[in-house]
Amino acid sequence: MVRDDLYITVPSFFRCPISLDVMKSPVSLCTGVTYDRSSIQRWLDNGNNTCPATMQVLHSKEFVPNRTLQRLIQIWSDSVSNSKTDSTESTPSLEQVQDLIKELQSKTKDSNSNKHISESLSKIVTFARESEENSKFLAKMDGFIVTLLQFLGNAGDGACKNIDFLEQVVVVLELVLSKNEDHHQLTNSMLKSDRGCLASLLHVLQQGRTDSRIASVRILETVANDAESELLIAEKDGLLSEMLKLITPENDPALIEAGLTCLIRISITKRVKSKLVHLGTIKTLAKLLSDSSSSVTVTEKALKLLETMSSCKEGRWEICENRASVEAIVQRVLKVSSAATEHAVTILWSVCFLFRDERAQEAVARANGLTKILLLMQSNCSPSVRQMSADLLKIFRVNSKSCLSSYHTKTTHIMPF
Template identity: 60%
Template sequence: MVRDDLYITVPSFFRCPISLDVMKSPVSLSTGVTYDRSSIQRWLDSGNNTCPATMQVLETKEFVPNANLHRLIQTWSSQNRYNPLDDSSASSAESASPLSPDKIQLVVKEIGGEEKESGRNCSFDDLSKIASFAEESSENRRFLAKMDGFVTMLAALIHSDDKDLSPPVVELAVRVLDSVSTEFGDFHELKRLLLIPKEKSPNSLPPSLLRVMKQGSRPESRIATVRIIQSIAIDAESKLAVAESDGLLLHLVNSIAPRTDLPLIDAVLSCLISISMPKRVKPQLVRLRAIGKLREVLRSPSVPAATAEKALKLLESVSSCREGMAELCGDSACVEAVVRKAMKVSDAATEVAVTILWTACYLFRDQKAADAVVRSNGLTRILLLMQSNCSPAVRQMSTDLLRIFRVNSKSCLSSYDTKTTHIMPF
């Protein structure tokens, strides 16, 4: 029996706060907020230590199954014949029923058939069954990753330009590939399967992969695409090939905005940090106004510590070229944002922030950047850092910065009492 999703109102507390989809395996954090297991696991695996909904720092990253809510969702889904694997197209509730490994192998074989490389035999229901199987456990994902030809089949679906293959099928293939890629482990093989040789196309990434990244119907699909792109950018050649795919850098930079889904921002920052390593990519990011985007992220009070740390790392990378340093020094608001993040984020963030300030003020001796540091009470912060248990590198750079500002008679250091033994924290 086919149903119409337009006639079903989903209770808001059935939806995951991250993916906004009906939860398949609800689990609760120590803050009491419930998320879908796969969504919150990816959030935590990305290095975050906060609750996405409340931004509270987590005392523990462990979560517990919310059995009562799970039963409510199952009862409601059964009554409404609702299939949580497909929020955008009509399908029967039975299409996502749990499958055994033996049945999964039969489904994969059926999808492949004699036209395995084309993916023409794949339907959304087939892939939904596989996706449901993969989301059940890490053991299932390992089983799929080690299955002969399975990852090759998913890559073929993503490459497919067959008009009979619907966009939801490709989008679901991307999500399944992302879920099993870590268990697959061979990223050199994944790169071989996904990247298009230069002699065949000027763009290294499959057009369908770029479409999912830009137009995916779910945030988790776009996040999965960004993670896949990062996973195949494993050496200098592939990083450059990925970065120079038409429109990729522009879309990634435009995705760095406080109003964007936070897990997506986090994934985009990780990807850009990876692919910005080649020297000729950095000026491109400067021209695309990446520094202005990073400034807004750093100034946003809702950005978690792990995301702020990644924003600082990307800013350090982009400003390491001449164009990037000039852009940074001319943006006093960005310099002030870096000063504010020099403390109370993380030890790694502190070191990156101080490195950025040291490069601009000490190495390049830029007066605009130095003035911005003074205006934002940066000298007091540097003094506080030197009194803290900072790393030797941070201590040395802080000492160099203080030497620079001591030269200026108008600096606040001229009135600093050297007998002071304690400075109140901010």
């Protein structure tokens, strides 16, 4: 901790048992104790084979990133930073906010006043975050969203590359967009005009902080409300590639979830699906599904996006070509959630039964998929999942040389092997 933070109470489980500092990269040993990565690595590199806290002998020196704790530490750290700001900056009144907005509206083309504009936007963010009513007030205030879009568009045209300024605009815009009901007008303003809004959002995705990157993809999700807008977003050079970088396992779970949600929203048309497949989305999703630390929500969304990819020819071919993809899907058939099960079974049904791809069938068999499908048939699954499972068993009953060939898919009891 830095000296300025000495008077701030730090939760004890945020501290590394070795260094006693707040952990930057918490990892857990096989004993279940969590340490900062650099501290425990030094301990192990010095030839020790025990857990420093429990002194138990380690049967494995591998450690697993504790992403939940890392997220909690990040939230706590952000709250500490915000509390310092809040202690010196009070929430502005309605009248003060109205004056700030009027002042902003007079400076939409003044690229030399970004610092002053950022200060005004910071006060408006404080006001918006205080209550939902405040956000609704801003969303309904005449011309405010248009003003924000002008800032965003002008910056995208090259008038400003100040990332701090862009982040302020994006964060404010996301807060008020969620309370705005006319999304079609927003789409026309942001995507179907000459504005450089997409360029600005791309710049934030490339260089912004986690919170502003999340705000950027949520803005894109909001304005992607028809096929034309989805294509405009997908065809912006570098935008899809940057969004795919958000959904890698090492990123913040909230960022991964936001990225997946937006990708699901814009991947409705065949053209966008094909573009995503060619950018390597299937392999990225397979890595995400193989990560044991992925949350239920992230797993559900990753499978949903894979299901979408499997509805186009290129997507099915890539899934079947990449054995790891099929194995990752089979892994998630059970013990996640009913939604994850339905998405996973739908993908397997599509590639194995509907399109009869032998590579996929072999990969499912090698990944012990048949046992999982049999167990699923006996579970309290939905009628659609049960029917798809029955169809899959028909395929494997024909191909199998084991006693599965005598299994009848209409029975409700699994005969012992």
